[in-house]
Amino acid sequence: MRILLVEDDLLLGDGLRARLRQLGFLVDWVQDGEAAERELIAGQHAAAVLDLGLPRKDGMDVLAALRRAGMTIPILVLTARDAVADRIRGLDVGADDFVIKPVDADELAARLRALIRRSHGRPQERLVIGNVVLDPAARVVERGGVQIDLSLREFDLLHALMLNCGRVLSREQLEAHIYGWGQEVESNAIEVHVHHLRRKLGGPVIQTVRGVGYRVPGAGSSA
Amino acid sequence: MTWIFPRSLRGRLLLSVWGLTTAVWFAAAMLTWFDARHELDELLDAHLAQAAALLVVQQARETDEDDRAIDAPSLHRYAPKVAFQVFQDGQLIQRSANAPSKPMIDREARPHPAFVTVAIEGIPWRVFAAKGMRGAMEVYVGERLDSRESILWAILRSTMWPMTIALPLLVAAIWWAITSAISPLRNLGQALARRQPDVLEPVVVPGAPSEMTPALEALNGLLTRIEALMANERRFTADAAHELRTPIAAIRAQAEAALGAADPGERQHALKATLQGCDRAARLVAQLLTLSRIESGTAMSMEVINLAVVAKSVVAELAPLALRREQSIGVDAGADCAVRGDQTLMSVLVRNLVDNAIRYSPRGASINISLASGPSGTTLLVDDSGPGMAETDIQRLGERFFRGAGRAEDGSGLGWSIVQRIAALHHATLQVTRSGSLGGTSVAIAFPACIDSPGRQGT
Numbered sequence: 295m296r297i298l299l300v301e302d303d304l305l306l307g308d309g310l311r312a313r314l315r316q317l318g319f320l321v322d323w324v325q326d327g328e329a330a331e332r333e334l335i336a337g338q339h340a341a342a343v344l345d346l347g348l349p350r351k352d353g354m355d356v357l358a359a360l361r362r363a364g365m366t367i368p369i370l371v372l373t374a375r376d377a378v379a380d381r382i383r384g385l386d387v388g389a390d391d392f393v394i395k396p397v398d399a400d401e402l403a404a405r406l407r408a409l410i411r412r413s414h415g416r417p418q419e420r421l422v423i424g425n426v427v428l429d430p431a432a433r434v435v436e437r438g439g440v441q442i443d444l445s446l447r448e449f450d451l452l453h454a455l456m457l458n459c460g461r462v463l464s465r466e467q468l469e470a471h472i473y474g475w476g477q478e479v480e481s482n483a484i485e486v487h488v489h490h491l492r493r494k495l496g497g498p499v500i501q502t503v504r505g506v507g508y509r510v511p512g513a514g515s516s517a
Numbered sequence: 518m519t520w521i522f523p524r525s526l527r528g529r530l531l532l533s534v535w536g537l538t539t540a541v542w543f544a545a546a547m548l549t550w551f552d553a554r555h556e557l558d559e560l561l562d563a564h565l566a567q568a569a570a571l572l573v574v575q576q577a578r579e580t581d582e583d584d585r586a587i588d589a590p591s592l593h594r595y596a597p598k599v600a601f602q603v604f605q606d607g608q609l610i611q612r613s614a615n616a617p618s619k620p621m622i623d624r625e626a627r628p629h630p631a632f633v634t635v636a637i638e639g640i641p642w643r644v645f646a647a648k649g650m651r652g653a654m655e656v657y658v659g660e661r662l663d664s665r666e667s668i669l670w671a672i673l674r675s676t677m678w679p680m681t682i683a684l685p686l687l688v689a690a691i692w693w694a695i696t697s698a699i700s701p702l703r704n705l706g707q708a709l710a711r712r713q714p715d716v717l718e719p720v721v722v723p724g725a726p727s728e729m730t731p732a733l734e735a736l737n738g739l740l741t742r743i744e745a746l747m748a749n750e751r752r753f754t755a756d757a758a759h760e761l762r763t764p765i766a767a768i769r770a771q772a773e774a775a776l777g778a779a780d781p782g783e784r785q786h787a788l789k790a791t792l793q794g795c796d797r798a799a800r801l802v803a804q805l806l807t808l809s810r811i812e813s814g815t816a817m818s819m820e821v822i823n824l825a826v827v828a829k830s831v832v833a834e835l836a837p838l839a840l841r842r843e844q845s846i847g848v849d850a851g852a853d854c855a856v857r858g859d860q861t862l863m864s865v866l867v868r869n870l871v872d873n874a875i876r877y878s879p880r881g882a883s884i885n886i887s888l889a890s891g892p893s894g895t896t897l898l899v900d901d902s903g904p905g906m907a908e909t910d911i912q913r914l915g916e917r918f919f920r921g922a923g924r925a926e927d928g929s930g931l932g933w934s935i936v937q938r939i940a941a942l943h944h945a946t947l948q949v950t951r952s953g954s955l956g957g958t959s960v961a962i963a964f965p966a967c968i969d970s971p972g973r974q975g976t
Contacts, residue, residue: 303763305794309770312787316777349910374762396766399773 296320298342300330313399327351338470346373361388368409421456460512565645569658598664604655717744768794804931825850850888857967866939869932878903894966903957
């Protein structure tokens with residue numbers, strides 16, 4: 295899952311990025327409000343961690359601008375402002391969650407996963423398509439109760455498809471999901487990952503929509 | 518003395534007013550006594566003399582008559598206390614019943630006429646002796662002194678008894694008047710005693726006398742100042758606690774990253790960052806303490822100091838930091854830049870400015886500290902060739918903990934608050950602009966001219 299981390303504190307940003315990466319997130323990090331707004335409007339991330347006291351543009355303003363632009367991306371506000379009034383205002387402006395510093399990075403990750411899940415209308419942590427089960431927290435995929443080994447990118451690709459099950463995701467959308475900034479994307483990378491996934495999963499879990507992209511069947515169709 | 522003089526205002530007032538009233542009362546009684554006695558003596562002496570004169574005149578008319586009654590009748594209950602004798606040629610010719618047969622006064626010893634106090638049969642008498650017109654006649658009129666005393670006592674009794682009754686009433690009235698007059702004081706004391714320590718609203722004492730107004734105003738002024746101080750303190754504590762969250766969050770995130778790191782390089786990086794986070798938190802705490810000390814306004818000595826010396830020593834201290842960052846740093850100052858201020862605070866101010874310039878300028882930047890002294894005062898300029906600050910950031914500089922954009926350093930945002938506070942304490946004006954000479958940020962602090970000539974220690 296690709297998320298945007300907006301934090302102007304270098305040490306904190308660096309530490310959070312490192313830990314969230316360890317927990318399986320693709321983390322893009324920006325350090326000021328203007329950059330955050332630009333990236334979030336571009337819509338390449340599944341969720342964002344947003345600090346409020348930002349240079350150039352306050353986090354609250356970024357949030358308001360984002361919601362005005364109709365962006366529904368889940369936003370977790372991470373802040374040192376712990377007054378109830380601040381929290382209420384943050385939630386009213388459009389934050390989906392409000393976390394006070396300092397935060398346990400594992401909890402932050404769990405909250406992000408929950409936000410992403412809910413933003414896709416899924417109440418359970420585990421995603422199930424037929425006999426394939428994906429556990430985003432444990433980063434484990436099982437087929438018929440047997441764990442399958444997937445690479446990082448294969449996991450992220452399957453996760454993205456399963457989260458959006460029933461919907462067709464274009465190659466570009468999938469690339470945005472599994473590659474962060476500065477990561478070289480080869481032209482046929484998605485095809486290669488899909489190929490590997492199909493081999494490991496067996497059966498027609500991932501369907502190709504020619505000229506458009508890929509999809510996994512919707513939960514209603516075969517789960 | 519304390520055990521004689523009570524500590525309470527009411528006690529003092531009561532004691533002194535009661536004491537004075539009683540003293541005045543006794544003085545009045547004494548005065549009445551002496552005055553009445555004097556008047557009485559005068560009056561009764563005049564009566565004695567008058568009586569003697571009457572006897573002399575009467576005797577002069579009656580000399581030729583033979584039937585002389587030796588004893589005159591006593592006609593009044595006071596009569597036994599009054600006596601007279603009439604002698605003709607040494608012969609007692611007339612006397613009152615209670616008069617002795619011998620002259621009441623030894624006629625050789627006393628010239629006539631005269632008032633004499635003598636003891637007759639052990640009782641003191643007041644006697645007037647007069648000579649008749651024909652020399653050989655002597656008249657003595659006497660009166661017992663104790664009769665005078667009893668008249669005097671009667672006069673005193675009649676004047677003193679209303680006063681004697683009035684005195685306790687007066688004492689009670691004084692007690693009531695004083696107690697009610699000082700009741701606002703007691704109300705104030707009770708109001709203050711009942712107060713919770715965090716209630717700092719002005720004290721209102723209904724019916725407080727005008728004498729209490731200055732004290733009440735001073736008290737309320739003090740309460741207002743304490744309230745402002747406490748609000749400031751609360752805000753500061755909240756700000757500080759709030760601002761420590763971010764470094765702690767960073768330390769935590771880095772430590773978690775170090776724990777979860779798969780390869781040694783990543784762990785190394787995270788651990789180093791953890792230490793850096795600790796250093797930053799420590800620096801923040803130190804700055805918070807500095808700021809809190811400045812804000813609490815603890816002893817600040819105002820003396821004439823040479824800012825050039827201060828600037829040079831601070832730059833010497835910070836030069837290694839700049840050199841590590843391959844920055845060039847220099848001081849451009851005349852010999853004498855006298856400023857009135859606190860030596861320690863001034864060092865803190867210059868250090869914060871220079872430290873900021875070093876930390877927020879990139880590698881290889883130039884930093885210049887210059888001092889200009891003129892008749893209007895001394896101006897300290899810190900210029901750097903760094904990226905400079907956006908106009909909006911310059912406006913937000915005053916806010917505590919605000920950090921400018923794109924700062925690659927671990928500033929706390931408190932340095933500027935410290936600079937502002939110290940400048941304000943020294944009545945100096947602060948200006949941040951884009952540096953004309955170096956292109957980065959330029960901070961100018963203008964100190965007012967100090968009246969004392971440089972080199973002389975101020976007070």
